[in-house]
Structure formats: C-alpha cells, structure tokens
Amino acid sequence: MEGNGPSGFGGNILGGRDGDEAWQLPAQSRVQLALKGDMEGSLFSKHHVWLVIQPERGTSVERRYSDFVYLLDALTKRYPFRLLPSLPPKRIQLQGRYLAADDLFLERRRKGLERALTALTSHPVIKHDGLLATFLNEQTDLTLYRKAHPFDLSEESHTRTLSPSDLSKLPQDLDSRLTLLRQRIAPLVEHWTRITTTLDRLAHRRLNQSKEYEAFKESLEAAVRVEREQGAEAYKQRMVEQTEREVLATARVAGEVGETEGASARRKLETVVEEVKRHREIYVNLRDLFARQTTLGIDNVDKLRKRVETNTSKLSILRTASPRPPTFDADADRLTSLIDADQRSIDQLLRRRDFVRWCVWEEVGWAFRCTSLLSLALKGYAADETAYAKRLAEQWGALAEAVGADAAVM
Known part of the structure; x- marks a missing residue:
C-alpha cells in the first residue's frame, strides 16, 4: 500500500498496491476463553471443556479442544x-512426560486458542463464514450438530469469481515480490x-520478583516481632526502637x-506479551500459507493440454x-467430448491459478496491515512502563x- 505501509513492514514488497483503508488497524475485539471446572468425560476419554465467550455479544458456548481442531x-x-x-498443541513432552493438564500449560493453551479465534473473527473474509458463526454461537454439542447439519467444505476458489478489475490489481512482478x-x-x-521468549521471561522475572518482595516484607516483620517479644527490654536499648520503626517502614x-x-507483570503478560506473540504468529501463518500454496496450489494443466x-x-x-x-461418428464424438471436457477443466484450473495468486497477494497485504497492531501495543507498553517506573520511584521515595x-528526629 503505497504511502501507507512503512518500509520496515513490507512497504518495499507492497509498494504500488492500491488500498482504500488506512494502514493502522483499530484494536481487535478479542474472543475470550475460560476453563470450565474439572475435566469431563469417561475414565479413558477425559477432556477439558472451554467456555468461548464473546464479551460484546454477551454470549458463550462450550467447546472441546477437538472442536477447535475440526474448525481449523x-x-x-x-x-x-x-x-x-x-492451534497450540494438545500436549507437550517435557523430560519424558506428556503435559496436558498442567496449570501453566493450560493457561498457555487458553491464550493460544484466544489468539487463534481472535485472528479468525478479525479476518475480513473468514469472519463472515457460517461455520465460524456456528462454532461461536451454536449451543448444541458441535459434534452432534455436525452430524445433523453437514457443512459444505468446497474450496473458496470454486465459488468465488474474480473480475478483470480484481486481476488488474496484481503487480506484474508478483512472483519476484513473493519470492523476496x-x-x-x-x-x-x-x-x-x-523476542517473544525474552519478553515473556522479563514479565515472569518481574512476577517472581514481586513474590520475593512479599517474602522480604514478611521476614522483616517477623524479625521485628521477635525483637519486640516480652522481656526484650531486659537486654535491648531504648534507641533500638528507632531501627525497628525503620525496618517496619521498609517492610511496608x-x-x-x-x-x-x-500488577505490572500481570498486565505485561496480558497485553504486550500477547501482542508480540500475535505479531510473531503473523509470520508463522504466512509461512504456513506459502507451504499450502506450494502443496495445494499445484494442478495438472500441462498434462491436460498435452492430452488435448x-x-x-x-x-x-x-x-x-x-x-x-x-x-x-462414435470415435469422433468420443474424442470431441474428451477434448471439450479437458478444455473445460483447463479453463477452470487456470481460473483457480489466477485466484490462488490473487488470494495470496490479498493475504500478504492483510498480514502486513495486521503488523500495524504492534504499534498500538508498543505505545501502551511504553505508557505502562513509564507509570510503573513512576510508581516505584514514589514508593521508594x-x-x-x-x-x-x-x-532527623534522632
């Protein structure tokens, strides 16, 4: 998007691209997840149930991890x-053990699922998909609903027809840009x-430091209580009380x-750490998109042309x-039918080729627009760290x- 995308975020790749919308995206409306109590199911097939909450709608539905897998x-x-x-993994292996119910693992899965759903509900095309709407709003068990109402999973290229205007927006050097x-x-x-690993560690280090300060406070108060126990006046000079007051002030x-x-660590984990993880996932999702283009974008046009x-x-x-x-007559009709059928297939596959190229280019543009959300996160991060530093200065002051x-009294 010429004039909109900064050079460090794809401007040189998207240069010359037309676009009517502003580069900066507004803050995304997040879909929230909460774990519903203990695991459910039979002895050998226990599973967690997640509440999928849409705060703006005031609605929630219950979904299993397998429902998320089906949706994707x-x-x-x-x-x-x-x-x-x-999606975040169903379980991870750590030192020979598989973790699927560890509190930290479940919390990271919850946040990962939230980011995935938020990405889907924010996407300009997918947010309108009926299957996604069913996942978010249907109160019935999704497995039962699917059996009663089978979904049409036809590829988008079969139902979406591109206009000459759509195709004219593709740059002449599209392949070289995508290769870059x-x-x-x-x-x-x-x-x-x-970056995400480092920022996450910094936040958890601050969280651990808060616990150390609490332990420091408790130890200081315990020491003063011992010093003030009955009978201490037999050996303690009166002036020691001044030191005790200072110790208690330090404890407070x-x-x-x-x-x-x-509070600062928890806010950092909920805001900038999550946004940086979301930002990283933009590039992961682009990598996966290119992989799908390589494996699913192939066709047999050349083979059909040779047969024609x-x-x-x-x-x-x-x-x-x-x-x-x-x-x-029979041979001529058969050959003519084969030629016509193959030619129709070629025309359809060539339209699909155009669609794949157009769609990937559209998604590249959307991906780089999504990077603008990092700007909002960094502004908030700077403001939070400033307030945090100011508060610490006030407390120590x-x-x-x-x-x-x-x-001075002494």
Missing part, C-alpha cells in the same frame, strides 16, 4: 489460500520467536513494591481418413523520606 481443518479446506492461525518475502519469512519467525514499602511489581493436443491430432487424422472407418525523617 474445515476452514483450511474452505480457505486454503487465506491467512489462517495455527518467502526468503525473509524464516529469519523473521526466528527473530520474533526470540517492600510489600507495596511487590504489589506494583506483580494428442486427442485433437487424433481427431484431425480421423476426419481426413479415407475411407472413413465404420466407427467414425516515600521510604527514603520516612527513614530520613526518623533520622
């Missing part, structure tokens, strides 16, 4: 050349994976600092044969003032 598989069949999210992007995807995924501020650290050429040659020889064979005031 079905949407991949319908929209193989669209930007689709991936393909070359960058792997290092982009690698760098943003490292340590508790306040711990609360500030914890062969059958056309046979028909020409048959028509010029003298005398004509007794089966001339209050302690310095309290200790200094007591010292």
